[in-house]
Amino acid sequence: DIQMTxxxxxxxxxxxxxxxxxxxxxxxxRNDLGWYQQKPGKAPRRLIYVASSLQSGVPSRFxxxxxxxxxxxxxxxxxxxxxxxxxxxxHHSYPLTFGGGTKVEIK
Amino acid sequence: xxxxxxxxxxxxxxxxxxxxxxxxxxxxxxxxxMDWVRQAPGKGLEWVGRTRNKANSYTTEYAASVKGRxxxxxxxxxxxxxxQMNSLKTEDTAVYYCARVEATNGYSFGSxxxxxxxxxxx
Numbered sequence: 001d002i003q004m005t006x007x008x009x010x011x012x013x014x015x016x017x018x019x020x021x022x023x024x025x026x027x028x029x030r031n032d033l034g035w036y037q038q039k040p041g042k043a044p045r046r047l048i049y050v051a052s053s054l055q056s057g058v059p060s061r062f063x064x065x066x067x068x069x070x071x072x073x074x075x076x077x078x079x080x081x082x083x084x085x086x087x088x089x090x091h092h093s094y095p096l097t098f099g100g101g102t103k104v105e106i107k
Numbered sequence: 108x109x110x111x112x113x114x115x116x117x118x119x120x121x122x123x124x125x126x127x128x129x130x131x132x133x134x135x136x137x138x139x140x141m142d143w144v145r146q147a148p149g150k151g152l153e154w155v156g157r158t159r160n161k162a163n164s165y166t167t168e169y170a171a172s173v174k175g176r177x178x179x180x181x182x183x184x185x186x187x188x189x190x191q192m193n194s195l196k197t198e199d200t201a202v203y204y205c206a207r208v209e210a211t212n213g214y215s216f217g218s219x220x221x222x223x224x225x226x227x228x229x
Contacts, residue, residue: 001171031213032213032214034213034215034216036152036216038152042221043204043219043220043221043222044144044152044204044216044219045219046215046216046217049209049212049213049215049217050212050213050215053212053213055217087151087152089152089154089215089216091213091214091215094157094168095154095168095169095170095171096142096154096157097154098151098152098153098154099151100151101151101152
């Protein structure tokens with residue numbers, strides 16, 4: 001199974017801060033990775049697919065990069081509505097595996 | 108508008124069975140692979156399994172934690188996805204989401220249902 005190591009597990013940031021979340025795959029997964037945002041009591045929402053493509057309707061302050069084993073989600077200027085938990089998901093091989101999540105909290 | 112609505116969750120005793128449903132609308136259900144994902148209370152997301160479409164013979168994949176106990180099926184005539192859960196364990200307690208797989212977007216999950224809670228407890 002491919003292990004997805006996501007870091008940090010939590011972070012505190014202020015509105016306007018630049019935030020970076022990383023996922024590392026235990027083996028190469030090309031660009032078969034997505035990023036999802038989840039708010040309490042809600043279903044996840046796709047932000048990024050194939051590592052760097054922005055989901056329609058998602059603000060351009062979100063961006064994804066990486067390929068192979070190292071991937072990054074960046075929020076260029078954190079907004080109040082961005083406080084949530086973020087997950088990466090690899091769909092390169094079965095079983096699909098999520099990162100452990102990063103909870104972004106208000107500083 | 109794409110809609111996925113899960114139902115069938117509830118309280119069940121360990122060793123029991125439950126069948127979840129996911130009603131789909133707003134898209135051509137038969138074209139898509141469909142997945143189940145779960146989330147235990149206060150925990151992260153866990154992929155449960157997948158059913159492919161008719162063109163791919165409705166074949167399925169499962170996580171090791173549920174293989175042999177859970178079964179995914181679909182009825183394209185009813186635009187519905189199912190998760191049959193047998194031999195339930197307390198660790199199966201979770202919110203279960205169905206998700207639409209988008210082959211054109213790297214096989215990522217473009218749409219999710221709102222989830223249905225399954226509680227396994229005596």
